[in-house]
Amino acid sequence: MSYAILAASLRSAMQRRDQEAIERLIADMQPADLAEFVQHEHTDTVLSLLQHLPLDQRAVAFGYLSEALQEEIALRLSVTKLAELLLHMSADERTDLFKQLDEDRQQALLHAMPRAEQEDLRKLSSYEEGTAGAIMTSDYVAIPAYYDVTRALATLRATGTHAETVYQLYCIDTDGRLLGTVSLRELILAEPDSQVAELMTEEVVFVTADTAQEEVARLVARYDLLALPVINGGERLVGIVTYDDAMDVAEEEATEDMHKGMSIGKLEGGLRSASLFDLYRKRVVWLVLLVFANIFSGAGIAYFEETIEAYIALVFFLPLLVDSGGNAGSQAATLMVRGMATGDVRTRDWTRLLGREVLVAVGLGLTMALAVSVVGIFRAGTEIAMVVAMSMVLIVIVGSLIGMILPFVLNRLGWDPATASAPLVTSIADASGVLIYFAIATAVLGLPV
């Protein structure tokens, strides 16, 4: 059954207070769907619905809830109940929730847990947000490389129940250093008495715990990995990042880059769940800054006031010319920023790409000049049409170059190139456009006497 049908049936069962139907429907639902269903319910309802699931499935569904709702529920549960739930969650989700709690509750929780999980939680929660360490899990299967296949499979059966993936096994030496990986597929297909060391792949893609999470997502996608091992300074294996967490990071990054591209700060939760004040705050800063950036355009106009008063028809073409530069610039910036984010564009390609962009921009400028000069002749005569056409070519080239160069400059300065947002590029291109247009107009038409 699809989510919509299950959700409707569940809602009606809840209204009828039909406990049996509720239980059956909840058992039929995917954990992710159940999480979406309860997301906007009252906390009491969420608690009572989750109660219908066995503990391990409850922990999975709980892991899909928004951070805010998880925290709310965590505050309502007794320390014992919460510890029980946490112990059934995956190590990475457990850590995320743990980090949101206050010091007192964290201490109480740690005391309610077995020693090994305490240690693990302390270690995992110590990594900085945004790094591989913060998104990795310690639920992986490591086997000594000198094992044979039978023994490796036995270890997997004994320790694999809680592992996030049993499909990739990590081969370590006696000091816990990562030597290679072997897939469950290879183990299953191999002779039972082969040595793991012979089967394993030694060319392993790995990261250190302080690697940026964007880089982790990029590597998982590039090499089509199921999981990416994370090592510490001493080459000891400390965790893995699974592909599903990497996908979440990639999606989050794409959303963040798109928002940055429109000068929107990082939102907690999506558009639907973000608070009104958060939405306001994440948009207003840039909007106000851009108001001041646009004063340069105004100043440009004021400088040429005499020309404008003499040839008031020029103002008709102002929005059209100025916007064209901004649009061409935003296109160039978007292509660049996205190319850099996906790894398609590297800094060493810069000069070649700049050269290509100039050629494309000349083509774009000429085409648009042609389009606008038709309007120009019809509306304001040949002389002004000529001014407008010349301005268009130059404005589009300058705008494109600004859009192309800004992300690179920001990157060089150590900033996120995505901050080279369309509105910023537009504002800079606008001011240049005003200057170019009226400078050409004044030169061609002459200053009024």
Place this chain on the structure above:
Amino acid sequence: MSYAILAASLRSAMQRRDQEAIERLIADMQPADLAEFVQHEHTDTVLSLLQHLPLDQRAVAFGYLSEALQEEIALRLSVTKLAELLLHMSADERTDLFKQLDEDRQQALLHAMPRAEQEDLRKLSSYEEGTAGAIMTSDYVAIPAYYDVTRALATLRATGTHAETVYQLYCIDTDGRLLGTVSLRELILAEPDSQVAELMTEEVVFVTADTAQEEVARLVARYDLLALPVINGGERLVGIVTYDDAMDVAEEEATEDMHKGMSIGKLEGGLRSASLFDLYRKRVVWLVLLVFANIFSGAGIAYFEETIEAYIALVFFLPLLVDSGGNAGSQAATLMVRGMATGDVRTRDWTRLLGREVLVAVGLGLTMALAVSVVGIFRAGTEIAMVVAMSMVLIVIVGSLIGMILPFVLNRLGWDPATASAPLVTSIADASGVLIYFAIATAVLGLPV
């Protein structure tokens, strides 16, 4: 060793013509890295480098090359050689390449292949681009549900070597209908004589072959799937889409949406490999259309020419006001479009989100009015400052609403909401801004006598 070091060593080995070193380095490289390395080499060099790899690894590396380069190489190989390579590629990549070849070569290739692969290739290549059918693979392991664990594992060993994933097994009835799934983890951890039918999960997330690929990517991410089964009309299992292909689709979609958001058409290949003409073509259409859209702003200005001539100081604030509406609108549109793409925003949330947006926009408008009125008083006196402030509030609200409503309207019309690009929203908001500003100015300041 990192990619950069391996690539540098390989390049120097190639200059020294040190065959032994070349062979060793190539063997050490990840297939994705080798593909990137050879991507811009001459076709002959690519062929000779790939030759160093055993056939199965060669096929994997070949699968990572760009479509254009794959096609070029395919045209250089004899039909026998090409068929041999294709047979070692995964079924989905094989199909992608096959579809690029001309009819004659397709026929010749089919004849050079075993019957089963012929059938498979014919079937897979018949699905429309952009659907689940076009990205799925037929390399999966299906087992009858009445098998026990021992027999299931034996089947897996016998047929699993070429499967894209052996970690998710698909349980079918005698007609090939999908009954459920069982993971290799469950099989390994279960008693050898348990029935597959007892172990399998019957609540399976699946799609039909004509499901849009964006939906496939969304489901794989939402349910953290390793692979998503694809069925035909008769509920028969026809293929699976693996998580790595879903990740590629998600990345491609995010890039496309970002480009659409800046009015750039769909590029084949990235910014780096797209042809100059393609870059020009995908950008010029919208740019020229937007020139004409901006004529409305020009017309608005022309309509109020008398007011402008009387109060030339108004022109100073024009770019700033008009851009603010466009910026607020682009922000709203981006939040909306991205929210719809990730599934965070659904059509039923519309009225609630619209209400929230109005509140946020009022807040934004008031803040920006405050900022601009300081500039206004300093620059042009209280009266004009008041006009500018009033206009700002209204322009920001109207701009935000346009950005909010346009994606929904497009969606209703069956268009991609991502077409509600920032430049389009900006152009519409600009024209409204011009009208609002000068209408308020004329009303407050009075027409010149």
